[in-house]
Amino acid sequence: MMRILVGTEKGAYLLTESGPEWHVEGPMFPGWKVTAFGQTTGGAHVAATGSNWFGIGVHHSENLLDWKPSDSPPTWPEGSDRKMEQIWTFHNEGDRLLAGVAQAGLFSSDDGGMSWDPVTSLNEHRTRDQWTPGAGGLCAHRILSGNGSMWVGISAVGVFRSDDDGVTWVPKNDGIPSVDTAEGGERPEVGYCVHGLAHDPAEPSHMWRQDHQGVFRSTDGGDNWERIEDGLPAGFGFVMWRHPDTRRLLTIPLESSENRVPVDGKLSAYASDDDGSSWRIAGSGWSDAPQFTGVLRRAFDGDGNGAFCFGTSGGKLWLTRDLGDTWQELNASFPRIAAVSIVA
Amino acid sequence: MSVTVRIPRVLSQAVTSGVRHQAEGETLAAVLVDLFSREPGLENHLLDEGGRIRPHVLIFVDASRADLDTPVGPSSEIQVLQAVSGGQESPLPAFGSTPPFRGRNPVVDRSWWDG
Numbered sequence: 001m002m003r004i005l006v007g008t009e010k011g012a013y014l015l016t017e018s019g020p021e022w023h024v025e026g027p028m029f030p031g032w033k034v035t036a037f038g039q040t041t042g043g044a045h046v047a048a049t050g051s052n053w054f055g056i057g058v059h060h061s062e063n064l065l066d067w068k069p070s071d072s073p074p075t076w077p078e079g080s081d082r083k084m085e086q087i088w089t090f091h092n093e094g095d096r097l098l099a100g101v102a103q104a105g106l107f108s109s110d111d112g113g114m115s116w117d118p119v120t121s122l123n124e125h126r127t128r129d130q131w132t133p134g135a136g137g138l139c140a141h142r143i144l145s146g147n148g149s150m151w152v153g154i155s156a157v158g159v160f161r162s163d164d165d166g167v168t169w170v171p172k173n174d175g176i177p178s179v180d181t182a183e184g185g186e187r188p189e190v191g192y193c194v195h196g197l198a199h200d201p202a203e204p205s206h207m208w209r210q211d212h213q214g215v216f217r218s219t220d221g222g223d224n225w226e227r228i229e230d231g232l233p234a235g236f237g238f239v240m241w242r243h244p245d246t247r248r249l250l251t252i253p254l255e256s257s258e259n260r261v262p263v264d265g266k267l268s269a270y271a272s273d274d275d276g277s278s279w280r281i282a283g284s285g286w287s288d289a290p291q292f293t294g295v296l297r298r299a300f301d302g303d304g305n306g307a308f309c310f311g312t313s314g315g316k317l318w319l320t321r322d323l324g325d326t327w328q329e330l331n332a333s334f335p336r337i338a339a340v341s342i343v344a
Numbered sequence: 345m346s347v348t349v350r351i352p353r354v355l356s357q358a359v360t361s362g363v364r365h366q367a368e369g370e371t372l373a374a375v376l377v378d379l380f381s382r383e384p385g386l387e388n389h390l391l392d393e394g395g396r397i398r399p400h401v402l403i404f405v406d407a408s409r410a411d412l413d414t415p416v417g418p419s420s421e422i423q424v425l426q427a428v429s430g431g432q433e434s435p436l437p438a439f440g441s442t443p444p445f446r447g448r449n450p451v452v453d454r455s456w457w458d459g
């Protein structure tokens with residue numbers, strides 16, 4: 001029985017499979033943006049909430065319906081001029097729960113998300129004074145780890161890698177065009193707008209990147225990136241996902257930075273079975289009706305069993321259970337979808 | 345002497361129960377400290393990183409807008425409100441100043457403009 005958590009601009013919803021239909025419960029956190037979901041190593045579910053007026057929150061649940069707030073969510077140290085605008089992602093690294101936030105930063109919790117400490121080695125990186133926000137703000141929205149390395153993707157800044165358990169961080173963006181540097185100009189150390197980042201759990205140094213400037217891959221942990229857009233209708237988008245067993249890649253192209261909707265309104269995921277060397281429309285089931293809607297950078301999730309689900313800024317959910325061979329649009333509408341999590 | 349503190353319903357997710365609370369103190373700051381000792385989840389939502397009342401939160405003591413130094417009497421009532429902002433650079437005027445309303449310019453939430 002599949003369950004899907006959906007975080008939206010106005011609360012969260014829990015969808016539970018019930019025969020051919022889906023039972024929808026919610027909204028949870030009414031009136032709050034729900035921006036990220038996670039799970040502690042102890043098994044508790046974690047949700048992040050945000051408000052334009054009341055700041056952010058972290059909540060815990062054992063049953064996905066009853067949530068208890070953390071008394072000490074991530075916060076910048078007193079005296080900092082940074083704002084805690086939003087939690088973008090959670091990630092388990094060993095016994096720690098990590099959170100990526102805006103304004104861009106990484107926080108770590110040793111007690112399952114009840115209290116948090118800033119990861120100053122990244123947050124106060126020597127390039128910090130060069131970090132400037134893009135259209136999506138200045139957010140640390142993706143955390144990956146494996147084989148002793150960690151990667152953090154920060155919008156409008158780039159990808160950082162640590163090979164020493166977070167003690168030091170090095171920008172890893174060679175081969176990526178800078179957002180605002182003229183061709184032929186000197187490459188800046190930061191200023192690369194990563195939108196999506198995935199890697200192969202079996203080979204963590206094999207990485208794929210949906211960037212503001214296109215789709216790229218790296219076979220050396222981000223030391224070098226090469227463009228891979230053969231078969232894609234556009235290089236722009238936010239989604240990048242790698243299935244751990246079959247190694248199929250999925251992405252969802254959008255027309256451009258200026259027009260963040262599917263090309264010609266034809267919403268569909270694209271799949272690659274050759275590590276991104278070529279892409280094709282993923283399977284069947286897509287709507288023939290125009291779908292001028294976007295997919296936000298954390299509004300998707302996949303599991304190891306072939307399920308992959310994404311939500312749109314128009315509030316619809318699309319699901320595949322066979323790794324993208326067949327798709328269905330779920331029969332429900334929600335507010336603008338920011339976060340999706342498939343839970344066992 | 346405890347006073348009543350009412351919070352917006354949207355903040356009920358951050359407290360153990362309800363929107364009506366009792367707390368003690370002779371200033372708004374002291375009342376909030378007492379309230380936070382029993383409802384620690386509220387602090388982050390009412391105060392910013394610097395310990396100031398959040399820019400878009402209004403707190404009234406006996407129907408007058410208050411700051412943290414505002415005295416609180418034994419029969420005072422405290423109301424927390426969600427502000428609606430307008431104007432230009434500063435989302436809310438400094439306490440006691442004239443609001444610079446020059447047209448609608450609601451809070452811009454950049455974080456959601458990513459798709």
